[in-house]
Amino acid sequence: MLAALAASTVFTLVYAWFAANNRYAEKVLVPLLDVLQSVPILGYLSITVTGFIALFPGSLLGLQFAVIFAVWTSQAWNMTFSLYQSLKTVPRDLGEAATLYRLGAWQRFWKLELPYAAPGLLWNAMMSMSGGWFFVVAAEALTVSGQQVSVPGIGSYIAAAIAAKNLGAIGWAILAMVAVILLYDTLLFRPIVAWADKFRLDNTVSVDAPRSFVLDFLRRTRLTQRLSRIPAVLWELSVRLLPPVPRDKPLARKQPVWADRMFYLLVALLSAGLLGALFFVLPRDFGWPQVGHVLLLGLITAFKVFALVALSALIWVPVGIWIGLRPRWAAVAQPVAQFLAAFPANLLFPLVVVAIVHWHLSVNVFTAPLMILGSQWYILFSVIGGASALPGDLREAGRNLGLRGWLLWRRLYLPAVFPAFVTGALTASGGAWNASIVAEVVSWGSHTLVATGLGAYITEATQTGQTLKVGLGVGVMALYVIAINRLVWHRLYEIAATRVRLD
Known part of the structure; x- marks a missing residue:
């Protein structure tokens, strides 16, 4: 877990900086990040595990690296989106001050941009660390060439306990997770949060600073x-x-028109080639009726994801703002929220199966919340990070202007956390899409419930070994995630970067 977090941090710093500071790189890296986020994390594992085993034949080291890679894919995208959003919303007056002090790109990043992004990035790192526990359960019990291979760790222990229906062993595993989370919180995250409090964009001294x-x-x-x-x-x-940096820094030259035209021509050619290949392969391997059916299943899952993210936002945005504005409560809620986010949601699946079978409930309705159980915490952690970074002088100005109740929330609190909320909602949406693969087909003992949706289609195709159908399902899922990110979440990013930034 710690190795994956370190690798995710390095990846985040490099990837987000290039995406935020080069407009050509931004047009490639941000959509690529959407694609990487849309691919199911267990799909990464199935593709890479053989390669890692080949690198270290006859040793568990290859499997250990495969597990680290799987956990890394569950952490990196969320942290990268958080840093990218922060880099795009750095206040203009601070940017102008950095220019006046003649800070180069290296100094500007470490002296201005990263400190400004630190509060939100830290809370997203905590969420990423906690969310990795869910995938440890799946990644430490691998199936390689039809053979079950277990990597020593709490994830493989939980997987064995679930297979044996040993509730006592699951309870001990949960207690061990609580102990490890408390150690991480005490020895790592709480000291970093207290140290990073000095980076808050604030002109007043906080009485309730984290300790x-x-x-x-x-x-x-x-x-x-x-x-x-x-x-x-x-x-x-x-x-x-x-x-x-030269004292008389020349004005930024406008990018030549031919460079833009060459870039967009290259993108258009690649897109045309990809579309041509799809129109050739899809009717040959699947037929248009089946492709239309899978697109309809994706639309059903997309509706579930959108409704669940909206419901989670209604619940956790007010809670996150309330906690983030109160550092003492944040110190108490921090380990609790980490445990809730780290709790493997698949441990609750048997209870849902029993309830649905016993009361004859709708499978499509009552399995849908399972998709958001693990990813809803992205919204909470992001909003807490955004609220904790709210300058105290703005809060004092709001009180002096007589803002109270809903007017205070509408004019100050909600706009202040809006950029952080967009990051949390985007990653929660991606997490819900990933979770649909395991949440739309749930079982306990002899009972197996299958909901209607794209996740169930991918799961059933995987179980029956239909690789082409798995590829079609994953491709359609990536298509929906990219389309939603482009049409909804990145539009909201633009609003956050232009209308509600702290300038």
Whole structure:
């Protein structure tokens, strides 16, 4: 988990910076990120596990790397979207100040952009860490060439307990998860949150600033004080090696028209080639009636996802704002929210099956909430991060202007957290699409319930070994996710970057 988080952090810093600072890269990297997010995480595992095993024959090391890669894919996209959103909404006055101080791209990123993005990125990192537990359960019990292979870890233990219907073992696994989450929160996330509080865009001193006894201890130790000199030395060395920014910096030259035309021509040619290949392959391998049927199933799942994300937003946006504005409550809610997000939602599937069978409930209606059980927390964590970064002087200005009740929320709180909410809703939507593969086909013992939707289509095709149908289902899912992201969430990103940014 920790190795996957470290790899996700490095990927996030590099990928998000290029996407936010180069307009050609943005037009390629952001849609590519939509595609990567839309591919089911267990699909990555099925494709890469053989390659990792081949790299380390006769050793469990290859399987361990495959598990780390699977967990990485569950963490990286959420963190990258968060940092990208923050980089696109840096206040203009701070950007102008960085220009006046002649900060280069390297200094600007580490002195301005990353500190500004730190509160939201940290809360999304916590969510990513917690969300990775769900995929550890699936990734540590692998099927390779028809043979079940287990990697030592709590995920394989939970998978074995579910297979044996051993509720006592599942209970012990949950207790172990609680202990590990508390350790991570105490030793890692709480100290980082307390340290990063200094990066809040605020002109007032917070009375209820987050505290960490671990951070206080580390600050008082001589060893930590000596080690802290290493980053300072490396920073000075990097600044000296980079060329200085000229005092009279030339105005940014307008990109030549021919470069834009060449770029869009290349994109059009690639798109035309892809569409031509699809129109040749689809009728040959599937037939248009089956393609239309799968598109209809995708539309049904899309409606479920949209309704569930909207319902989750109505619940968790007010809760997240309330917690984020109260650091003391945030300190209490932080480990609780991490546990709820880390709790493997598939442990609740048997209870849903029993309830549906016992009371003869609708499978399509009552299995739908299973899709959002794990991903709804993206909205909560993102909103808490956005609310905790709200400057105190703006809150004081709101009180001085007499803003109360709904007017205060409509004029201040909701616009302030809107960019963070868009990031959380986008990743929650992607998570719900991923979860549909396991949530639309649930079983316990001899009872198996199948809902109508694209996730059920992919699951049934996987179980029967129909690789082409799996590819068709995954492709349609990617198509829907990209279309929704382009038409809805990225439009909201543009609104956040132009209308509700802190300028």
